[in-house]
Amino acid sequence: MKSNGHARKSTKAPAFLLRAERAMRRIAQNVITQNRALGLPLIVWQNGKVVEKPA
Numbered sequence: 001m002k003s004n005g006h007a008r009k010s011t012k013a014p015a016f017l018l019r020a021e022r023a024m025r026r027i028a029q030n031v032i033t034q035n036r037a038l039g040l041p042l043i044v045w046q047n048g049k050v051v052e053k054p055a
Contacts, residue, residue, distance in 0.1 A: 035042050035055060042053040
């Protein structure tokens with residue numbers, strides 16, 4: 001079968017990628033919750049710099 005030069009790309013993300021993203025979001029939420037409970041600042045990367053967000 002001859003191709004016409006147009007390759008079709010799947011727009012749906014693979015299942016493992018969706019699971020990994022969901023896990024990362026869950027972990028991030030847990031860190032935020034723990035830091036608030038302990039009164040610790042949250043250290044994040046923002047605009048190319050390390051920033052400390054207050055609790």
